[in-house]
Amino acid sequence: MTKTLNDIPQHIVALYKAHPVCSSIRRQPKVFGDTSNFTSIDYGDVIVADNRYFVVTGHTVEGRFGVDDQPKQWVPKVVDLESGVSHILKLVFHEVFSVSVGSFTIPCYRSPEKEARILELTEDHPRFMKGKAVEDEAGNLVRILDIISGRRLDKHIYRHDCSHQEYFTAYLPAILKEYLECARAISFLHQAGFRHGDIRRDHILVEYDTGTFRWIDFDYEFYLPERPFALDLLELGNLLMYLVARGNYPPKKIVDDPGLGQKVLDTIVPDDLSLLSRNRVVNLQKLFPYIPDAMNNIFMHFSQGASVWYDTVDELVADVEQVTASL
């Protein structure tokens, strides 16, 4: 049976009535101790978890790049009525889907348990989001996340309106230092037997006040028994190249770029492309000749022409460390 404000303590109701959300909804708010049916939880409703009362103030959105931002109904933004602190909740959503990696598809699913265990493991680690996982009254593992006040990494790197070369010399070294810390953090996960599972440029947030890069979103899990960490490693490589080039460089973008154009594209051979995707140039030195050889060599480990790969994140980290030290 759906609960209402009548089912919760008086002092909480008073706090609810005093919250701005209360004056902007025109219906009776619902109260959810059981979050199984997350699609029926709307703006202004109350979620009870961890003996706390959270009023829903919105939903997070996340654009699949190029697709319109979709509200995520299982990731509401909330305020803890008693403390007044904002949080993001992640509710249980058992979704099984496949991710495409190059021409392959990998079955993937969401694991609230995995995210909860990583939150626990990384409780004192500055490179991961913080939060607490608790069971709601129906036993669903609700993750109560502290909100990182920061900017998505992919937005962060476009803050300065400058040429690529200026970006490369003036801003990239500091960015790579933070990247390295995040890569080490992934190695820490791997050593504990976990993988991040969804390494993307918008799953690192850059704190506004400290500039610290931090990982979010740990619930993706997949099934790669022989090479359990290869996907994280591949995506860390892609992220590194994205940061260095300040964007991804598919052949079409090279042609359209007035500074590069057909002339540069003509120099690209199959071995310059990503091992997993022909739509991604990894020999970035051909686009930006001031990229040093040692750095470009790191990228070439991810190319179709590669004869050796990185087997572990630590190997990648060691090379990036060396290169950044001499920038």
Added chain:
Amino acid sequence: MADWHKILVAVDDSSLSERVLHYVGEVVGGIDKAAICLLHVYPEPPPYYFTEKHTLQEYREEKEAAARQVFNRAGQVLAGHAIGESRISTICLMATGKTFSKSILQVQKEGDFGTVVLGKRGISKAEEFLFGSVSNAVIRECHDFTVWVVS
């Protein structure tokens, strides 16, 4: 170095496995000392398996039944090369918390097999990066035994 006549052959239901067995049969069929252990390793259930209300028990029974079929078929192939049942043993196990290659290496070590025989599918570099190659991983780790890779 372990006795090479103790031969561990990793098999599945593929036609490649059948070719592997023919090869082994032709090479060692006439050598009475050669004993063959057929090994079938199967993966842990994908974690979403349990969300669909299945049990681990069910999963293992299904996989072990499939392994018996693989072993039967393998026995027939080897019989064609004059290798009788007395020279064949079998092991079926789940790769629990480890990779296929590590599971094979563990069986090799525990059984002190001097020869390990594997098939190698032709896979692309990309596939190998993402999904790995059992034969390459075993070769990389082999120090005191012999590996035959049949392609």
